[in-house]
Amino acid sequence: MFNIENRRYVGNKFKLMNWIQSTMDQECPNCDSIFDVFAGTGAVSRCLLDRYNSFIINDFLYSNEAIYRGFFENSKYSKNKINELKTKYNSLDLNQNTYSNYVSNNYGNKFFSLHDALIIGYIRQDIEDLYTSNQLSSKEYYILLASLLYSADRIANTVGHYDAYIKNKLIRGGFVFDLISPLNVKNKKIQIFRKDSNELAKHIKCDIAFIDPPYNSRQYSRFYHVLETITKWDNPELYGTAMKPKEENMSEYCKSSAPKAFEDLIKSISAKYIVVTYNNTYSSKSSSSQNKITFEQIKQILDERGQTKLFEKPYRFFNAGKTDFSDHKEFLFITKVGQQ
Numbered sequence: 486m487f488n489i490e491n492r493r494y495v496g497n498k499f500k501l502m503n504w505i506q507s508t509m510d511q512e513c514p515n516c517d518s519i520f521d522v523f524a525g526t527g528a529v530s531r532c533l534l535d536r537y538n539s540f541i542i543n544d545f546l547y548s549n550e551a552i553y554r555g556f557f558e559n560s561k562y563s564k565n566k567i568n569e570l571k572t573k574y575n576s577l578d579l580n581q582n583t584y585s586n587y588v589s590n591n592y593g594n595k596f597f598s599l600h601d602a603l604i605i606g607y608i609r610q611d612i613e614d615l616y617t618s619n620q621l622s623s624k625e626y627y628i629l630l631a632s633l634l635y636s637a638d639r640i641a642n643t644v645g646h647y648d649a650y651i652k653n654k655l656i657r658g659g660f661v662f663d664l665i666s667p668l669n670v671k672n673k674k675i676q677i678f679r680k681d682s683n684e685l686a687k688h689i690k691c692d693i694a695f696i697d698p699p700y701n702s703r704q705y706s707r708f709y710h711v712l713e714t715i716t717k718w719d720n721p722e723l724y725g726t727a728m729k730p731k732e733e734n735m736s737e738y739c740k741s742s743a744p745k746a747f748e749d750l751i752k753s754i755s756a757k758y759i760v761v762t763y764n765n766t767y768s769s770k771s772s773s774s775q776n777k778i779t780f781e782q783i784k785q786i787l788d789e790r791g792q793t794k795l796f797e798k799p800y801r802f803f804n805a806g807k808t809d810f811s812d813h814k815e816f817l818f819i820t821k822v823g824q825q
């Protein structure tokens with residue numbers, strides 16, 4: 486079974502959560518609600534599930550939204566039905582002539598072996614057909630869809646994201662349909678959104694706003710386009726070697742407009758505490774991993790909203806060998822809103 490953190494996702498904070506959680510426990514007392522503004526994998530909300538009663542979980546990617554609905558949505562589902570479908574999906578015997586589909590035609594022998602691509606496309610269509618003919622509840626639909634995304638991601642022929650597939654290599658394949666393990670959200674209030682963060686923030690009131698935006702030019706919608714296309718299932722035309730669809734959800738945070746976007750966001754947040762994560766990849770030699778917002782800009786923008794404290798943790802991470810690891814740190818800014 487997959488837990489929420491069992492996926493490869495650039496910039497996910499799962500490994501930092503002990504540190505983040507204990508710092509927040511100490512600095513943000515008496516809080517009940519948290520807004521995970523750029524939720525990514527959802528691992529931050531998942532790790533804080535015992536701490537608060539109300540969660541607002543947001544990201545503009547379709548695949549992330551589907552995954553949150555599978556893990557967090559507070560509604561009933563039939564375990565039997567899900568398990569029966571798992572058994573069915575793991576005993577499929579498909580031949581290429583009869584069952585070729587969108588996934589096999591576009592991603593076969595590229596991001597997946599041809600046989601795995603046939604199976605992934607078949608399962609995706611089956612989930613859609615069952616849902617549109619009212620044989621699945623919304624929760625069941627998203628559990629199955631999230632399970633398909635995790636299962637496909639596990640065997641994808643990539644370096645962890647879908648900007649490119651690995652060429653000139655025999656794709657081993659070995660797709661197995663495994664289920665996600667939905668979270669126990671009894672007595673929790675969970676709201677899930679797929680919105681632009683700056684737009685959504687204008688309408689949300691919460692105790693803690695947790696802010697973990699992208700800080701460099703690498704667009705998440707391009708990195709995870711295969712998962713987006715499988716989720717949306719609207720058969721877009723694809724371009725280039727990496728078979729990407731037309732651009733969608735290009736983040737202002739990955740462009741030179743990032744400082745302005747960040748400032749607008751921070752100004753519109755209605756919360757007791759604003760928690761912001763940041764790491765100092767700014768000195769990196771690779772231009773795509775250079776930060777679009779500087780440490781000083783973050784500090785200055787947060788200072789406008791209240792007393793801001795800074796916490797830091799040495800943190801080593803992988804960056805294609807281009808960067809000197811020695812002084813990389815992860816920072817946590819915590820602003821007590823309204824206190825100067």
Ligand SMILES: C[S@@+](CC[C@H](N)C(=O)[O-])C[C@H]1O[C@@H](n2cnc3c(N)ncnc32)[C@H](O)[C@@H]1O
Binds near residue numbers: 496543546
């Ligand atoms: C650094 S990741 C967040 C990682 C997350 N905290 C985790 O632990 O998995 C940043 C996320 O922001 C999302 N994003 C970028 N710009 C956005 C925007 N304008 N509105 C909503 N989400 C956005 C990306 O899709 C990505 O998932």
